[in-house]
């Protein structure tokens with residue numbers, strides 16, 4: 172967004188930022204040491220667009236460099252409905268719908284969005300060409316308890332548990348956010 176880019180440029184220290192679409196980055200091949208794709212995947216409901224965005228993040232990263240891709244878990248909203256006291260007939264129906272469809276229903280209050288299953292995020296990253304992939308659950312399995320308490324021993328314990336199970340495949344999906352961390356292959360000659 173132009174407003175955010177302006178803020179980044181005028182901050183201290185100033186950050187060199189430009190407006191761009193993650194699906195077609197205005198940057199040369201292999202021009203960065205690392206790429207963080209932290210947000211665009213949340214808002215691209217079409218799979219082909221998501222793979223394009225990941226491919227672009229890889230393209231602008233030097234061979235051997237890390238690429239980090241964030242996604243919202245398929246089950247984030249239903250868990251949040253419970254922990255914020257909003258689980259009712261309507262949101263229960265939404266929870267059931269999300270089992271088969273990851274496209275968000277904007278009438279629930281959130282914008283156009285896509286919610287990933289862990290396997291989907293993995294497949295999209297692999298298809299885009301990311302190697303050495305590890306998928307982390309960011310908030311961990313006890314995040315609703317952390318959210319409810321905000322601070323103190325339960326919050327601290329939930330954070331510790333998130334670190335213990337960060338890369339545990341069987342638990343990643345219960346985190347609200349997923350973080351796929353991979354590498355542009357050092358032998359990738361696409362640059």
Ligand SMILES: C[S@@+](CC[C@H](N)C(=O)[O-])C[C@H]1O[C@@H](n2cnc3c(N)ncnc32)[C@H](O)[C@@H]1O
Nearest residue numbers: 172175191192193194209210211212213214215
């Ligand atoms: C939930 S925000 C996260 C922003 C940031 N990572 C943060 O933590 O504050 C999602 C971001 O993705 C951006 N976004 C959505 N679709 C995009 C696209 N196709 N290309 C580039 N950015 C996009 C939005 O403008 C928004 O800034």
